[in-house]
Amino acid sequence: MVINMTADATATELQHVIDRVIECGFQPHVTGGSERAIVTAVGSGGSPVALETLKVTPGVAGVVRIAYPFKLASKLARSGRTQVNVGGVIIGGEEAVVIAGPCSVESREQIISTAWAVKAAGATLLRGGAYKPRTSPYDFQGLGIEALRLLREVREEVGLPVVTEVMSINDIQLICEHADMLQVGARNMQNYDLLRQLGKIDKPVLLKRGPSASVKEWLLAAEYLLAGGNNNVVLCERGIKTFESEITRNTLDLAAVALVRELSHLPVIADPSHGTGKRELIAPASRAALAIGADGLIIEVHPCPERALSDGAQSLNPDEFARLMKGLSAPIRPVATAWTAATASGG
Ligand code: PEP
Numbered sequence: 174m175v176i177n178m179t180a181d182a183t184a185t186e187l188q189h190v191i192d193r194v195i196e197c198g199f200q201p202h203v204t205g206g207s208e209r210a211i212v213t214a215v216g217s218g219g220s221p222v223a224l225e226t227l228k229v230t231p232g233v234a235g236v237v238r239i240a241y242p243f244k245l246a247s248k249l250a251r252s253g254r255t256q257v258n259v260g261g262v263i264i265g266g267e268e269a270v271v272i273a274g275p276c277s278v279e280s281r282e283q284i285i286s287t288a289w290a291v292k293a294a295g296a297t298l299l300r301g302g303a304y305k306p307r308t309s310p311y312d313f314q315g316l317g318i319e320a321l322r323l324l325r326e327v328r329e330e331v332g333l334p335v336v337t338e339v340m341s342i343n344d345i346q347l348i349c350e351h352a353d354m355l356q357v358g359a360r361n362m363q364n365y366d367l368l369r370q371l372g373k374i375d376k377p378v379l380l381k382r383g384p385s386a387s388v389k390e391w392l393l394a395a396e397y398l399l400a401g402g403n404n405n406v407v408l409c410e411r412g413i414k415t416f417e418s419e420i421t422r423n424t425l426d427l428a429a430v431a432l433v434r435e436l437s438h439l440p441v442i443a444d445p446s447h448g449t450g451k452r453e454l455i456a457p458a459s460r461a462a463l464a465i466g467a468d469g470l471i472i473e474v475h476p477c478p479e480r481a482l483s484d485g486a487q488s489l490n491p492d493e494f495a496r497l498m499k500g501l502s503a504p505i506r507p508v509a510t511a512w513t514a515a516t517a518s519g520g
């Protein structure tokens with residue numbers, strides 16, 4: 174249930190509503206600050222009917238029931254779209270942002286040359302895995318703390334804020350000391366212990382959609398972070414499992430990007446690298462993602478994809494990435510209409 178306060182509600186009126194929400198058996202989450210406040214009542218076991226009577230309370234503009242189980246992630250719980258500040262870069266603002274870098278940090282030379290190259294091409298955030306969730310235990314698992322140190326060094330030297338994956342609760346503190354944004358990988362989207370702990374930190378979280386997760390499950394995973402008090406959440410569509418498994422790695426569900434923009438106030442970006450698994454599909458999928466409303470992209474770039482220790486087949490080299498970036502500002506294909514056809518034929 175969402176209680177919308179009037180623009181001129183007093184602090185006393187707001188406090189009264191907060192107290193009543195608690196009395197009715199719910200937890201209040203207040204947003205809006207100095208503007209019109211919104212009180213979202215969450216929890217189970219309370220009396221929604223009692224809450225509805227708040228519509229006659231002084232300072233209340235209206236009470237709205239949220240149909241979905243994700244209450245704080247719902248669009249109704251905020252007066253506008255959320256913007257997330259990652260080391261000075263805004264995700265969810267006017268401009269789309271591009272996060273780029275290797276799947277895994279492999280060496281100083283590899284990460285620094287990639288960072289300079291993606292920055293020159295226009296990326297504003299650097300990615301690089303230190304702890305890698307690999308399907309096989311025999312595959313490269315990441316350089317761990319050594320990679321975190323390299324990321325921090327490169328961040329200082331090149332000036333790009335850093336995004337890296339967290340797989341375990343035990344690493345949260347250390348990663349927070351080295352990175353600007355923590356990625357929850359697709360395989361961990363439903364690791365509720367991890368989500369609960371990340372709800373308590375003040376660093377932004379990039380929440381990837383699980384390979385088999387519905388949009389509702391994805392937004393409920395975001396709800397864990399928001400309920401814990403971390404409002405700096407960015408969603409990431411990275412492809413889901415479908416019957417197509419031979420030619421592409423995953424199926425990039427771009428309609429889900431438009432859907433979560435309808436359902437939620439949270440920014441959403443797309444990952445065409447994991448979403449397709451194929452180098453040649455990354456540029457067209459990137460353009461499509463921005464056209465459908467993505468707030469940004471996360472793209473894997475490696476100085477020599479052929480030698481990459483993980484995800485080489487879906488990594489672009491720096492030249493390919495620079496070409497992709499140029500193509501993102503090109504206008505979307507014009508549409509032939511009856512009117513333009515008639516003009517062209519002189520009719
Ligand atoms: C990655 O970003 O390298 C990664 C492992 O992503 P995902 O969790 O989407 O597979």
Ligand code: MN
Nearest residue numbers: 276473483484
């Ligand atoms: Mn990868």
